[in-house]
Amino acid sequence: MDAIIILSIILFWITFVIAIRHYSVYIKEKRMLLEHVSDVTDVNAFDKKVRKKNKTSLFEKLTKYADEFADLGQRINFFSENHDVKEWLEKSGNKYGLTVERFQGLKIVLLLIGFIAGFLSFVIGLPFSQYAIIFNPIIGYFLPIILVRNQAKKRQEALRQDLPDFLDTISTSLQAGVSLDQALREVIRFFEGPLKEEFSRFNHEIDLGVQRETAYRNLLNRNDNPEFQSLIKSLLQGLKLGVPIATTFKVQAEDMRQFREEQVKELAAKASPKVTLVTTFVVAPVSILMIAGLMLLNLIYGENSIFKLLNL
Template sequence: MKYADEFSEIGQRINFFSENQDVRDWLRKSGNRYNLSVEQFQGLKIVLLLIGFFAGFLSLIIGLPFGAYTLIFYPLIGYFLPILLVRSQAKKRQEALRYDLPDFLDTISTSLQAGVSLDQALREVIRFFDGPLREEFSRFNHEIDLGVQRETAYRNLLERNDNPEFQSLIKALVQGLKLGVPIATTFKVQAEDMRQFREEKVKELAAKASPKVTLVTTFVVAPVSILMIAGLMLLNLIFGENSILKLFNNF
């Protein structure tokens, strides 16, 4: 991080595929587990690019195979590695939110119907969940404790996450806060909708997988099976009881 800070200014100038606003968005949605600032991230790219350049140059000097190519590819890998990692982490985190939401909403809805307040229900239920869902609502509760307006805290949740189901839930809560819609009903309806969406998503993935399986069967399994059968027939023809070799020996 020391060297990343030193190269941060250069990194912000060399910002191909990594504009400051995009980097800020990726870090926010990925959870930013290493507490990187945008400037540190931009500097880290340059540090890894230079490390890749020296590694490629060393490979060329030593005479390793493809040494000339490593002088190009290693710096590129060093530059794009942080970008790919943080984007991948952001995507995984948003998918984890989608996976846990239905059970979370059902539990919250049951607690609300039992007469527990929303704040108390969130504090109690969130303890039984792990991952990004717990992180986000724990941060939400912390903001409420610090005096942040509820609508503003909801807006912050929307900014930190782009998962469609999660955004739909938060927008429904914002609307319910303004119009006075019962929150327990909102949670229950959202949970049912998310389960239905997940079921349709699984069916869609299964439908897409079927042609791929057929393609693999047609171009991989079937030819291999034919070759194995043909090979056994050929071996039997040469070395079997009625093989060609035995017929020639009899003559």
């Protein structure tokens, strides 16, 4: 009877592994087929719109309740002062169009959802439910803060990555005799991400009659990337002193590439001490212990062991 049970367990795990393998192959082939169909046609565009609409509707429901808790959220503003939240939203691009008040209310809504989820898990008797009552509200409160700050950081990094190529292209267009506004409008169409968003907004402000200096300062306020700020400050200085803009773009592109090379060298130099620490505190002690263990085993069980020498 025991043999039948063991054999059944072994057969179960074998079939389970085979099923998982075939399912993973099916998912992979399905994804490849969908990618091929999307490349040939635009069939999946509707599905993307539907998924986006569903996400937007869910977010709209949350923000509807967030407005009701906006006042309470502004009073409970641990690690999220209003001026900090405003800065995070500007630098993250504010993809969902959040206001400071709605963001503060969203924290409280997620805190309450976390508490309700923890309480229900405690009533049901799920594992670690006693900790969920405490940690779920904390996670719900800090989740919007963490997401917005990470989004701002990623956006500024993406801005930094595209700047050198963008500056080279603008510089070439300006040297060909194209005006700055026209060059920005034409070149920005071939870029994606935050760089396109920022300069499209800059062009829109210029079209609305905003002074160029004010539009530049708005760019500075919305972004804290050092390289991008250096570019805008150079453009401001060139606007006041009459320095050719094409020269400014070219010099900035060269400086950014040189600065990036120096950053890579600095990271490589910082990696060497870390490798030395790992070697000193991990590899070397393990190697010494292995050698000492082999010597000890040889001393006890070897041909010239201590027991044989003592005739024990």
